[in-house]
Amino acid sequence: MTEVRVRFPPSPTGYLHIGGARTALLNWLWARKNNGKLILRIEDTDADRSTEESIAGIIDGLTWLGLDWDEGPYFQTEFSDDHQQAAQKLLDSGHAYKCFCTREELEKKREAALAAKEDVRYDGTCRHLTPEQIREKEEMGLPSVIRFKVPQKEGVVSYEDKVLGTIERAYSDIEDFVIVRSNGKPLYLLCNVVDDIRDRITHIIRGQDHMTNTSRQVLLYQALGAPTPVFAHMPLTLDLQKKKISKRSHGEIVSVQFYREKGFLPWALCNFLVLLGWNPGTDQEIFSREELIEAFTLERISKVNSVFNYQKGNAKFFTDPKLIAINEHYLRSMEITELAQLVKKELEAEGLWDEAYEGEKQDWFLATIDLIRDRFHTLKDFTTAGRAYFSDDYEIMAKPLKKNILKHPELKTWLPQLGQRLGELESFTEEEVERVSREMAAELGIKPGILINGMRTVLTGQLAGPSMFAVLVALGRETVVRRLQNIDHLYQD
Numbered sequence: 001m002t003e004v005r006v007r008f009p010p011s012p013t014g015y016l017h018i019g020g021a022r023t024a025l026l027n028w029l030w031a032r033k034n035n036g037k038l039i040l041r042i043e044d045t046d047a048d049r050s051t052e053e054s055i056a057g058i059i060d061g062l063t064w065l066g067l068d069w070d071e072g073p074y075f076q077t078e079f080s081d082d083h084q085q086a087a088q089k090l091l092d093s094g095h096a097y098k099c100f101c102t103r104e105e106l107e108k109k110r111e112a113a114l115a116a117k118e119d120v121r122y123d124g125t126c127r128h129l130t131p132e133q134i135r136e137k138e139e140m141g142l143p144s145v146i147r148f149k150v151p152q153k154e155g156v157v158s159y160e161d162k163v164l165g166t167i168e169r170a171y172s173d174i175e176d177f178v179i180v181r182s183n184g185k186p187l188y189l190l191c192n193v194v195d196d197i198r199d200r201i202t203h204i205i206r207g208q209d210h211m212t213n214t215s216r217q218v219l220l221y222q223a224l225g226a227p228t229p230v231f232a233h234m235p236l237t238l239d240l241q242k243k244k245i246s247k248r249s250h251g252e253i254v255s256v257q258f259y260r261e262k263g264f265l266p267w268a269l270c271n272f273l274v275l276l277g278w279n280p281g282t283d284q285e286i287f288s289r290e291e292l293i294e295a296f297t298l299e300r301i302s303k304v305n306s307v308f309n310y311q312k313g314n315a316k317f318f319t320d321p322k323l324i325a326i327n328e329h330y331l332r333s334m335e336i337t338e339l340a341q342l343v344k345k346e347l348e349a350e351g352l353w354d355e356a357y358e359g360e361k362q363d364w365f366l367a368t369i370d371l372i373r374d375r376f377h378t379l380k381d382f383t384t385a386g387r388a389y390f391s392d393d394y395e396i397m398a399k400p401l402k403k404n405i406l407k408h409p410e411l412k413t414w415l416p417q418l419g420q421r422l423g424e425l426e427s428f429t430e431e432e433v434e435r436v437s438r439e440m441a442a443e444l445g446i447k448p449g450i451l452i453n454g455m456r457t458v459l460t461g462q463l464a465g466p467s468m469f470a471v472l473v474a475l476g477r478e479t480v481v482r483r484l485q486n487i488d489h490l491y492q493d
């Protein structure tokens with residue numbers, strides 16, 4: 001059996017878009033499923049728009065996502081000889097011809113055709129030039145483009161699309177398209193095919209937005225005498241208003257880097273992206289890497305456009321709530337030692353890492369991140385909402401401050417008193433701290449919630465969190481007492 005060879009060929013003109021990441025992911029899945037190869041090819045022929053920064057960003061993004069490739073990165077510009085040779089081969093074999101029509105002539109014909117409500121396609125004027133006529137024009141120094149000679153016969157060019165079935169387009173519907181510009185530069189349409197032939201690509205998995213090219217590219221494969229690869233065109237991703245998601249309308253949430261910066265887990269993003277345009281045929285939504293490789297098939301890529309449900313979610317920024325839910329799932333259920341490595345990076349970046357978290361405080365560290373992760377949405381929460389566990393320098397949120405502290409001026413004396421009692425406990429366990437807190441509330445004739453919420457606000461700065469008694473134990477006696485006894489500043493404005 002021939003080896004499955006797929007490619008991810010981004011044009012390096014911007015950051016890695018989540019649409020691009022989805023394309024890379026599906027190709028990666030297909031390669032891994034078939035023990036095949038994924039080739040990374042940077043399509044940098046558009047020199048004006050390609051940047052080094054973009055190339056680095058794409059490579060960085062793929063690496064972060066864990067989508068490893070087997071060959072490359074190849075750079076399209078390094079293969080311009082191949083592209084030229086292919087154009088020459090097409091000329092020599094009579095599949096292409098030089099066209100000397102000027103832009104003005106073409107424009108005039110186009111306008112006339114439009115006015116007469118006729119076909120606006122190139123009329124084939126230069127298709128039948130004799131070698132003699134061509135030589136004359138060249139000797140006159142007239143510039144020419146190279147056009148592909150689309151068969152002038154009844155019938156269709158067809159290809160099998162694994163997602164959409166047989167796709168046909170009548171020859172009569174395709175004009176003699178340009179493959180090399182008058183400045184000698186081959187067009188993308190040709191370069192892409194030549195590279196795929198050289199790289200022995202067996203499957204082309206890409207967005208439906210490329211379908212306008214596919215029929216013409218199939219003609220090129222045939223004319224170059226190469227087997228046509230299998231195509232699988234993926235649906236587009238739209239927002240709820242059915243607009244294509246783009247940086248212009250949706251901002252940075254379309255870039256992979258955004259999710260990295262926001263503290264998403266790379267596999268959670270992959271898991272979300274695969275569901276944008278593919279489904280397993282069951283209700284399963286969470287897939288480990290191995291499960292997804294096993295379950296993935298080209299046939300189950302959807303035919304219809306997928307929706308990126310762009311909303312303000314509970315992680316407090318706009319994105320698809322399903323992505324946040326998937327991220328929460330992994331964050332809250334992953335192996336704690338694996339999570340510890342990720343939290344370590346976050347703490348290091350904030351200057352909050354303590355070597356002891358891998359030494360004598362390791363048990364504490366693992367238990368604490370396990371306790372607090374249950375309400376967290378992203379890795380960033382460990383250094384924001386969870387900052388009070390690792391530093392005395394944390395923010396008291398305005399809402400709990402108002403509701404749980406300022407509304408109860410008596411807490412100014414109650415909380416330090418409670419702190420003292422907690423400090424005197426023989427054993428600082430969940431049961432004991434709970435008992436003392438409830439006893440004190442009973443003595444004061446108030447609801448325990450007033451003390452508990454007050455403590456939560458002072459000790460963590462947050463409105464909500466895990467069981468407060470577990471929080472007290474996690475913070476430890478010394479910190480709890482110190483923080484509860486230093487609350488005067490909260491009442492000053």
Ligand code: GLU
Pocket residue numbers: 009010011043192205206210
């Ligand atoms: N360079 C093209 C792009 O970034 C890829 C086209 C293809 O997959 O054939 O859209």
